[in-house]
Amino acid sequence: MASKALPMFPQAAKTALSNSQLRRNLGKATTTIRAKRAAVVSELPDWEALRSAGSSIKARTMRHLDEYLLQLETAVQHAGGQVHWARDAAEANRIITELVQATGADQVVKVKSLTTDEIHLNKALAAAGIRAIETDLAELIIQLAGETSSHILVPAIHKNRSEIRDLFRHTIARGQDLTDDPQQLAAAARRYLREQFLSAQVAVSGANFAIAETGTICVAESEGNGRMCLTLPRTLITVMGIEKVLPTFQDLAIFLQLLPRSSTGERMNPYTSLWTGVTQGDGPQTFHLVLLDNGRTNVLADDVGRQTLHCIRCSACLNICPVYSRTGGHAYGSVYPGPIGAILTPQLVGVKQAKSLPYASTLCGACYEVCPVKINIPEVLLHLRGKVTRLASPLDPEALAMRELARIFASPKRYEQAQQLARSGQRLFIHGGVIDHLPGMLAGWSTARDLAPIPRQSFRDWWRERQRGDQI
Amino acid sequence: MKKSAKDVMLARIRAATANAPEPPPVPYDFRERDERDRAAILEDFIERLVDYKAIVTRTEDASLPQAVMDACQQQGIIQLVVPADLPSRWIPSGIKVLRDDPPLTIAQLDESSGVLTGCAIAIAQTGTIILDGGATQGRRALSLIPDRHLCVVRAEQVVGLVPEAIARLVERATHPITLISGPSATSDIELSRVEGVHGPRTLYVFVVSDR
Numbered sequence: 001m002a003s004k005a006l007p008m009f010p011q012a013a014k015t016a017l018s019n020s021q022l023r024r025n026l027g028k029a030t031t032t033i034r035a036k037r038a039a040v041v042s043e044l045p046d047w048e049a050l051r052s053a054g055s056s057i058k059a060r061t062m063r064h065l066d067e068y069l070l071q072l073e074t075a076v077q078h079a080g081g082q083v084h085w086a087r088d089a090a091e092a093n094r095i096i097t098e099l100v101q102a103t104g105a106d107q108v109v110k111v112k113s114l115t116t117d118e119i120h121l122n123k124a125l126a127a128a129g130i131r132a133i134e135t136d137l138a139e140l141i142i143q144l145a146g147e148t149s150s151h152i153l154v155p156a157i158h159k160n161r162s163e164i165r166d167l168f169r170h171t172i173a174r175g176q177d178l179t180d181d182p183q184q185l186a187a188a189a190r191r192y193l194r195e196q197f198l199s200a201q202v203a204v205s206g207a208n209f210a211i212a213e214t215g216t217i218c219v220a221e222s223e224g225n226g227r228m229c230l231t232l233p234r235t236l237i238t239v240m241g242i243e244k245v246l247p248t249f250q251d252l253a254i255f256l257q258l259l260p261r262s263s264t265g266e267r268m269n270p271y272t273s274l275w276t277g278v279t280q281g282d283g284p285q286t287f288h289l290v291l292l293d294n295g296r297t298n299v300l301a302d303d304v305g306r307q308t309l310h311c312i313r314c315s316a317c318l319n320i321c322p323v324y325s326r327t328g329g330h331a332y333g334s335v336y337p338g339p340i341g342a343i344l345t346p347q348l349v350g351v352k353q354a355k356s357l358p359y360a361s362t363l364c365g366a367c368y369e370v371c372p373v374k375i376n377i378p379e380v381l382l383h384l385r386g387k388v389t390r391l392a393s394p395l396d397p398e399a400l401a402m403r404e405l406a407r408i409f410a411s412p413k414r415y416e417q418a419q420q421l422a423r424s425g426q427r428l429f430i431h432g433g434v435i436d437h438l439p440g441m442l443a444g445w446s447t448a449r450d451l452a453p454i455p456r457q458s459f460r461d462w463w464r465e466r467q468r469g470d471q472i
Numbered sequence: 473m474k475k476s477a478k479d480v481m482l483a484r485i486r487a488a489t490a491n492a493p494e495p496p497p498v499p500y501d502f503r504e505r506d507e508r509d510r511a512a513i514l515e516d517f518i519e520r521l522v523d524y525k526a527i528v529t530r531t532e533d534a535s536l537p538q539a540v541m542d543a544c545q546q547q548g549i550i551q552l553v554v555p556a557d558l559p560s561r562w563i564p565s566g567i568k569v570l571r572d573d574p575p576l577t578i579a580q581l582d583e584s585s586g587v588l589t590g591c592a593i594a595i596a597q598t599g600t601i602i603l604d605g606g607a608t609q610g611r612r613a614l615s616l617i618p619d620r621h622l623c624v625v626r627a628e629q630v631v632g633l634v635p636e637a638i639a640r641l642v643e644r645a646t647h648p649i650t651l652i653s654g655p656s657a658t659s660d661i662e663l664s665r666v667e668g669v670h671g672p673r674t675l676y677v678f679v680v681s682d683r
Binding site: 025028029032033045046049050052053056057059060062063064065066069070079084085086087091135136137138141154155156157160161164182183185186189190193194197198211214215216222223224225227228231232242249250252253254256257260264266267268269270271272273274275276277279281282283291293297298300301303306 | 476477478480481482484485486487488489492494495496497498499500501502503504520524575578579582595597598599600605611612613616617634635637638639641642645646647648649650651652653654655656657658659660661662663664666668669670671672
C-alpha cells in the first residue's frame with residue numbers, strides 16, 4: 001500500500017486548469033464520448049434492467065468473494081493455468097518479475113492495464129533489467145514521453161497530434177518522413193510494434209472479467225494489440241484485482257452490453273478475447289493468473305464503500321463529471337481519476353493519504369446516473385468526507401470552529417447574540433450587497449462563493465416587534 | 473508456520489464480508505431474445521457491420537467461391553491463408569491457397585495478405601462475429617496476423633441479441649473465443665478514429681443464405 005500522501009487536489013487542479021491545450025482536448029474528448037454513449041445507450045430499451053442486473057451480480061459476487069476466487073483458481077488450474085495470490089503491489093511485482101525471469105526473456109509486451117499501472121509494474125520490471133513495452137497506442141505514447149495517463153480510456157488525450165509526431169520522430173520512427181496525420185502516426189506505431197509482437201516471448205495483461213465457473217478470462221480492446229499479446233507469445237501473465245471475478249459465463253451477456261456502450265460509446269468494441277488456461281496448438285502454452293488484493297479487502301470491509309469494487313473501469317463517470325472534464329486526470333494524483341478515482345483511491349491507499357479527493361466533486365450525482373453498475377458515488381463521497389473530518393485533530397481550527405458553532409446553534413440566546421455580533425462586524429466586508437471575501441482562515445471559503453450578509457432584522461426580531469404591536 | 477498470501481487474502485475477505493447482509497436476488501428483466509423475424513435481424517446485422525466499416529457481400533452457397541474471388545481481386549490478395557478444415561468448395565480455383573496444415577509459421581502468416589475463415593455465431597444487435605476455434609475457423613493467429621480477414625457468415629448463424637450468443641457459446645466457453653466487431657481501430661490521437669491498427673485492417677464479410 002502506498003504510504004506517501006498524494007498532492008492536494010485544489011493545487012493540482014489549478015495547474016491543470018491553467019493549461020489551455022489540456023482544457024480544449026479534454027472538453028472535446030469528454031463531450032464527444034458522452035454524446036456517443038448517450039446515443040448507443042438510448043438504443044437499448046432494457047438498459048436500466050441491464051444496469052440493475054449488473055449491479056446486483058456484482059453485489060452478490062462481493063458478498064461471497066472468497067468462494068468465487070477459490071472456484072476461479074480451481075477452474076484455471078484445471079485448464080492448465082497457474083494461479084498466484086498477491087497481498088500487495090510489492091508481492092505482485094515480485095511474482096511477475098520472477099515469472100518473467102524464469103522464461104529467460106528480458107522484455108515483455110503489455111496490454112493496456114490499469115492494474116499494472118496501479119502497482120507500478122513497469123518500474124519494478126525495469127529494476128530487474130526487464131523492459132516492458134506498452135502496446136496500446138496511447139499507452140505507448142505516454143510511455144515514450146515519460147508521462148502519466150490523463151484519462152482511463154484515452155490516456156494520451158492531453159497530447160496533440162503534432163506533439164505525437166515529434167515524439168515518434170525522436171523515438172520509434174527515427175529517420176521516417178512522418179506527417180501529423182493520425183492515420184500515419186498509427187501506421188508508424190503499427191510498424192514498430194509489429195516487430196515486437198512477432199518476436200515477443202512473454203506478454204503481461206490485465207483482465208476485464210474472469211469467470212469463476214469456467215476459469216475464462218476476458219479482455220476487451222480496440223486496436224488488436226491485445227489479441228497480439230494474448231495469442232502470439234509463449235507465456236502469458238495476467239494480473240487482475242480480486243474484484244474482477246464474475247460467477248458464471250452467462251454473466252457476460254450483461255457485462256458485454258454494459259461495458260462497451262458505457263466506455264467507448266460503441267455497441268461493441270472491435271475485439272474481445274476470451275481464453276481459459278492453455279489450449280494446445282493455439283496461443284500461449286504457459287498461463288499465469290495473479291490475483292491482487294492491494295487494499296481491495298479494506299474497501300470490501302466498509303459497508304458503504306464496498307460498492308466501489310463493482311467498478312468495471314468504463315470511464316463514463318469521468319466523461320460526465322463537471323470537475324474531471326475541466327481538470328483532467330493528472331490533478332487526481334492517482335491512476336484512477338475522476339469520480340470513481342475520488343472514491344477508490346482514498347479507500348485503496350487510506351483516507352489520510354488522499355484526504356482532498358472526496359472533496360473533488362460538486363456532488364451533482366451525474367456519475368451515479370451513468371454508472372453501468374449503479375455505484376452510488378455521491379453517497380460514498382459523503383461517507384469518505386465524514387471519515388476525513390473524523391481524522392482531524394480535536395484542536396484543528398475547523399473542528400474547533402464547528403464545535404463552537406454547535407454550541408451557539410444549541411441555544412437561542414447564544415444564537416441571537418452571535419447574530420448581533422456578526423451584524424456589526426460584517427460591515428467592513430460587504431461590497432455591492434454581498435460579502436465577497438472573508439478575513440483570515442475563512443478566506444478559503446469565500447474565494448469560490450459570495451455570502452449574503454445577515455439582514456438588519458431577523459424574522460424572530462420582527463415577530464417580537466409585531467407581538468408588541470409596534471408594527472401593524 | 474507462516475501463512476500463505478492466499479490464506480491471508482481469504483481471511484481478509486471473510487472478515488470483511490462476515491457481517492455484510494445477503495444481497496437480494498439478481499433481477500433478470502433484460503431482453504434475452506430478439507423476437508423479430510429473420511429478415512429484420514439479418515438486415516440489422518448487415519447495417520451494423522457496414523456502420524463499423526466492414527465490407528459486406530450477400531451471396532448464396534453456389535456463388536460463394538466467385539464472391540471470394542471477386543473480393544480477393546478487389547483487395548489485391550494473391551495468396552489466401554485458410555484453416556486446416558476449411559471446405560474446399562468455398563475456395564475459388566484461381567487463387568493460391570496456404571492451408572494451415574501443417575501449422576504455418578508466424579512469418580508465413582505475416583507475409584500473406586489475406587485469410588478466409590468461417591465463424592461460430594454472429595450478433596445482429598452489435599454487428600459482431602464470434603470465432604471459437606471450432607470448424608472452419610482455425611487457431612486465433614490465422615485471423616489476426618494477415619492484413620485482410622475474409623469471413624463467411626451463414627444466415628442461420630446470426631442471432632439477434634448478445635444474450636442469445638452467450639447462451640449458445642456456453643458449451644464452447646473454455647475454447648479460445650474472439651468477438652470481432654469491425655476492423656481494428658483506435659481513437660487515441662485527438663479522438664480521431666483510425667481504422668486498422670494491429671489486427672486486420674480490412675474485414676470482409678460474406679453473408680450466405682440459401683435462397
